Structure formats: C-alpha cells, structure tokens
Amino acid sequence: MEGERQMHQGNWTCSGCNAGISELPFEPRDTSNLMCRDCHSKSRGNAPRKEKQMYQGDWKCAGCGSGISQLPFEPRDTSNLKCMDCFKKEKGF
Ligand SMILES: [Zn+2]
Ligand SMILES: [Zn+2]
Numbered sequence: 001m002e003g004e005r006q007m008h009q010g011n012w013t014c015s016g017c018n019a020g021i022s023e024l025p026f027e028p029r030d031t032s033n034l035m036c037r038d039c040h041s042k043s044r045g046n047a048p049r050k051e052k053q054m055y056q057g058d059w060k061c062a063g064c065g066s067g068i069s070q071l072p073f074e075p076r077d078t079s080n081l082k083c084m085d086c087f088k089k090e091k092g093f
Contacts, residue, residue: 014039061086 016039063086
C-alpha cells in the first residue's frame, strides 16, 4: 500500500467540463485529453457515492409505473425513466 502518492502540479484544462486542473496523480504526456477527477470517475462509471448529487423531481417509472422522486442524474428523456428496482432488473442484478 502506498501511503502518500506524489501529485504533479500544473495548469491544465479538463477536456470534459473545461474545469481547471491544478494537480494530477501522474505526469500527463498528452495534455489535450485530460480529465478532472469528476469527469474521470464519471467516465469510469464509479463516481464517489458520497459526493453524488441527487436530482429531485416528480417522475414515473416506465417499467412498473411507480413514482420516482429522486435520481442520481438529471433525466433528459423523462418518458423512459426507470426506478431503481427496474433499473437493477434490467441490468441483471
Ligand atoms: Zn471535468
Ligand atoms: Zn419501476
């Protein structure tokens, strides 16, 4: 286990959200395709759970018809939303 990881300081821009990046856990070779921590974890599909923003709303599940009051993302297409149960079923959990 590494106790302290060395961070590389710099002045880069995230290619995903254009946020400034001041430090990275590695020295970037290609600076044209850098991602901030948020975008990086999003692209890997494992955004840290505690920092996840929940969107409140009044939607309906397209699968079972039950109400959905919050989602971990802002839905663009509200006609095909799935509640957590149906979503898990669909994914085969
Ligand atoms: Zn970003
Ligand atoms: Zn459902």
